[in-house]
Amino acid sequence: MVTISAAVVTTIACAGIAVAIYSALQAKKALEQAADSRVSRVQPLAPGALVSYPGKVTDINGREVELPAGSGAPWVLTFLSSECPGCKRQLRGLRKYLTRHRLSPERVISVVTGEPSTLDGLKTELAEFSWLVRLEEASPIMTGIHISQWPTYVVIDAEDRVAFSSNSVARLASFSFAYS
Known part of the structure; x- marks a missing residue:
């Protein structure tokens, strides 16, 4: 045995x-x-679509933010959720993209959603790269923009038209543009 x-x-x-x-x-x-x-x-917004200019909005810290629209230079609009695993996974790539293109935080607006208690992670990750505006405050930005998937990244050209949009930071990284 x-x-x-x-x-x-x-x-x-x-x-x-x-x-x-x-x-x-x-x-x-x-x-x-x-x-x-x-x-x-998925491409959420067609290139060439006009992005409306709402003027000022209030950021997550209660400060008034003047959107860069109408300034004659490109800017970036992102849509992120603190409760979205894909958004969290792509934050590092977004920071790398913004750093590589040397975009000042005044040229990047991140529309964020989620419970206030869960937004601290996004604040920590993006505060030095972007204005963070709660979705409720950003409703004027979203006039005519129908975002159905998070995350969404939109590059807006000097004429306030969509130059590029994607739900993937990897595809965003493939887009390069000239700016002043």
């Missing part, structure tokens, strides 16, 4: 658990990549 020691049984069980965890992580990675590729094909 063959006896198997407890150490061998434990080793076999641990190996089985490791294989199961590895398989689950690989499946999760594949699903996230598939979801990202689906999202990246």
